[in-house]
Amino acid sequence: MYLLIVDMQKDTWMQTLILSFQSLGVIYGRLSTAPLYVLESIDPGEISSPDEMHELFSFIFWTLTIIPLLKYAFIVLKADDDGEGGPFSLYSLLCRHAKVGLIPSNRGSSKILNQEEEEVSSDPSKGKPENKARKAIEKYKSSHYLLLFLALLGACMILSDAVLTPAISVLSATSGLGRSMAKISKVFSSHETKDHVANALKKYVPTPVACAILVCLFTLQHHGTKRIGCLFAPIVITWLIFISGFGLYNIIHHDAQILRAVSPVYMLRFMKKINLRHWKLLSSIVLCIAGSEAMFADLGHFSKKSIKITFICFIYPVLLLTYAGQAAFVSKNLRVDGAFHLSESIPNRSLEHVFAVLSLFASAVGSQATITAGFSIIHQCQALDCFPRVKVVHTSDKIFGQVYVPDANWMFMVLSIAFTIGLHDISELGKATGLAVTVGLLVTTCLMSLVIALYWEKHLFASVCFLLFFGSIETIYLSSTLTSFFHGAWCLIILFLFFMTIMASWHYGTLKKYESDVENKVSIEWLTDYSPGLGVSRVPGIGFVYSDVDMGIPAFFTHFITNIPAFHQVLVFVTFKASPVPYVHSSRRYLIGRVGPREYKIYRCIVRYGYHDNVRDTDDFEDHIISSIGEFIAREEYDQEALNSPEGRMIVLGTPLNDGSGLITVTETSSGECGPNLGESESRRGLLHGPSGSGGSPPPPVNRKRVRFMLPPKSPQMRASVRQELEEIIDARESGTAYILGQSHLMARQGSNLFKRLLVMTYVFLDKNSREPPVALNIPNAALLEVGTVYKI
Structure with a gap:
């Protein structure tokens, strides 16, 4: 049934368009709101000339082109696991096409399971020469543990991102609201108190408002991906049209030469004069691709075609236009206070209040991608005995990948609010988010290179080229984020240890309990x-x-x-x-x-x-x-x-x-308390209605479905x-x-x-x-x- 539904979705353009529309409110909200904090997380004193701004825009252009467009849209999305994405889907592909599984339920599976899988699988690799890479990985046990660690590390990064992204997105939007309120206060306050009031509004308004928005955001999660996508998609569309519109205006009126920065020559100039100050700037630039991993991790909620079409035809060109306009404005206003904030680049001052309100809604939407990805990852980890048992709610009857995990939702909310209050600094949250993004990207690159060699069975040279090309770029950004380790990135280590302790402890305990059960079993x-x-x-x-x-x-x-x-x-x-x-x-x-x-x-x-x-x-x-x-x-x-x-x-x-x-089933529906299995009926009714003595009157009779078995006619x-x-x-x-x-x-x-x-x-x-x-x-x-x-x- 699932495969039939997927095929229908692939063959129906109307369904693809609907999923593309919904994906705007779920997957691409994160990428769409990144302009709020990419340049704002840069210290204005670190930019010495407009040329450096051009060079940074060149990095933004090529980073968006290479990572989300080339790597994810054209390559990684093809490595889905029956419509599912994320690091664990890549790991599951490797487990099935190479004997590297360490999951307890896989490690202890009997030969009968393996025999059945071999008989029903149509592996095109049969009859081909033995894959040397597969043979080498299967031989060494340490490689098995390394692959599991990579899968858990990637999962931890996505879960950490689900905590940090709501915090930085909402806080960056409320900081714009604080600036707008500060400007209004200067108009109505006296000369002696207006600066004091304005500074107080800028400092103390964003955090409480951000916490209130976070509570509302996480409260909406139980409605499911479909409803949230339909609700949030118009907000993302309005937001993108709004910021790309004045982005085009800024290019024309401030610095049309910014378009020349699409040439990679500008990046080479930046790299020639590289030093520690320039290296730290890259830790902010990497935030422009924050949300790229959600394109793959949220794959189970949508389809490959809808995700790819939406990004190529709408998200990618609009984001480039927005970043180009913001960079053009900053290059001409380097010494203006607050010029690096997106709200300052609005050409019409009367639109600032519209921007403040719209950015609040967009920032809440921008967090949806990582929250939804977190639900998918927890569901995958739990089913593979790498996460404690939690309730998973399927929010769609047609797309089974759309899930909601209540316990994880409230955990994300509490942690996100705690980091918002504890740090209340966009720059520090940006460093931690950048580190989570780069580590997650690098994990996907490592696992994907193995998928190319072991699952797609391409030449080892293709796998190495993929690893070196994308891995080198992501390693550069990783090293730049590590330079800011003591300026905010350290908080990611706290989240990593928290999630890794939970996942590693559960995996270890499940494995040891299973091994003990196997050792102590007796023969038939x-x-x-x-x-x-x-x-x-x-x-x-x-x-x-x-x-x-x-x-x-x-x-x-x-x-x-x-x-x-x-x-x-x-x-x-x-x-x-x-x-x-x-x-x-x-x-x-x-x-x-x-x-x-x-x-x-x-x-x-x-x-x-x-x-x-x-x-x-x-x-x-x-x-x-x-x-x-x-x-x-x-x-x-x-x-x-x-x-x-x-x-x-x-x-x-x-x-x-x-x-x-075989047996013939007959379904009977009865009400009342009579029946051959009275104890079962009493227990089921107690689970549904609670103790009969707690209310005033006994609960009404409940219609119960009971299946009876009959023998087939004599033959x-x-x-x-x-x-x-x-x-x-x-x-x-x-x-x-x-x-x-x-x-x-x-x-x-x-x-x-x-x-x-x-x-x-x-x-x-x-x-x-x-x-x-x-x-x-x-x-x-x-x-x-x-x-x-x-x-x-």
Whole structure:
């Protein structure tokens, strides 16, 4: 379904135009508001002549041309991962086309998963000579850790940008408002007090107003990308037309020679006389491409065609016109107070108040790109076990990449307000933002060069050329931002350590817990051969046992059987496996197999999902598994696509075939409190309405959908043994359903080093305060049994 929707979007020009319009309010707000602070973050005393202003504009022109236009619009956007972008999408491409994955769910995947992926993949590289670069990277374990670190580093930079960009964008706009209010106060104040009042307004007005705007901005996020894009796009269009209009005016009336600065000769002049003062100027110039990474990170919210068309046809020429006009004005007014602020270049003084109001709206819009990118990155990281479990809300039924993460939204808001109040200086925030931008660009360049060699399978020379060309430019800007490390860039380190500690601790804890589960699991023979000796009895019903191991019996279940020697008539071991892909098609979602002999009625189900799938947020999830087991029983012996595993044959299943060979589902809708599974009904109603005693009267009856299973009509094709086993599945389903969930707890061993203790303590804290595991969602409390185990690492 997802692929069909994407194809429809690609083929419909009207849909492309709509997405292009929405992208203006989401992706390009950041690039569009950069003129507010690019030149303002420069110290006026560092510019000695108009020629230097021309040379800086030459840097702006070529930086906008090389990075957003050439690198992202024409190259990086082609490396999407089924419509998803960002550093983790590049990392997932590398994981699938080279054995470099360190994600716990990938590292521990059984051979059956790899076998199935090899059989269904149509890799064009088969039959070709072995890629030397792939072989070298797969050989050294250190390269695997380096790639994961790069992916986490890129994610941290995008998350840090989502905090810093709202702060600098809104603060730069409110500073213009403060100037306008100061000028008005000079008109109405007395001669003795007007300077004092004006300075007070300039100093104290911007920060409180900026904090209020930030609260409003983050409060709007729950409306979703579509509504926000439609709301913000007219603001961005009006803003760009407004600033490009007086940009053209300034070129004509102040310095038409600025157009000659598009020649790279001006950059060479600047580089010839380079010194520390000139080098620091480049740390401000790099802000003109702040927001370029959002073109790729926000790809899941839109389409490649809409993003590319909008940038090439509108954003790129308008921004060049704006920067040229501002540089032309500054070159003729170097010694004028406040000349580097965009509001001073407005030709008509009566329009300053219009500019102040419009810039406030535009600055709020400009923050949307990084906030939306932050949501996408957190969603990807969480699905690949690199971020704590948080709630993810899909805000669109058609474009599944459009997500909203409430917990991350409020975290971004608190941090952004804290940095606005703590620094309240555009220059310092600009240095930190510039460092985040350059590091993020450099990470994308490194990962992209590997994608060119390993995924696109281009010649190694092409990969090296890409890395050297774009990497050298971004390294120059990175070194310039590092010169201002103690003038604001240091605050990025705080954000980096904050996000990296969270992501690294969660990854480490998840990995160690998984490894402990694998080490302590027991063989199938323990359950099938030795459990009868323990006096184990079978009780009516179906038991779903959720664990992280995809082979053998999990340790917590053996602990359960040893203390309570009984399990259900039908037992299903369910394991979730994240794949480094955005989506897993519903027809290939489940791998079903047997555990032990047929008479034991024990099955294994491996559920595969991508980092944009929500497979557990449904009430009928177990019904799909039961249907798949019924189809497995019917197809078990004659299915030609069955895969071999140490436990036996497994079949890839998904959407039921409805050919009469398996179980037939019948949906019933009932109201009231009667039913065969009263405990489940009570629990579900309690989750929906809360305790009945808290209100005055009991809640009204709720219509509930219940799925019943039936055998297909008798046919000579179905064997008697198959029909009998399906009848036992139906009887067990009617008897009731129980859910057994293992809870593994980590503890650091005595004598562990401080670093390991810190990681474990952080993981334990995050695990206790994060969302429930996916397997625990929508499970009635009356039917849920948790079994805890403690691992010391």
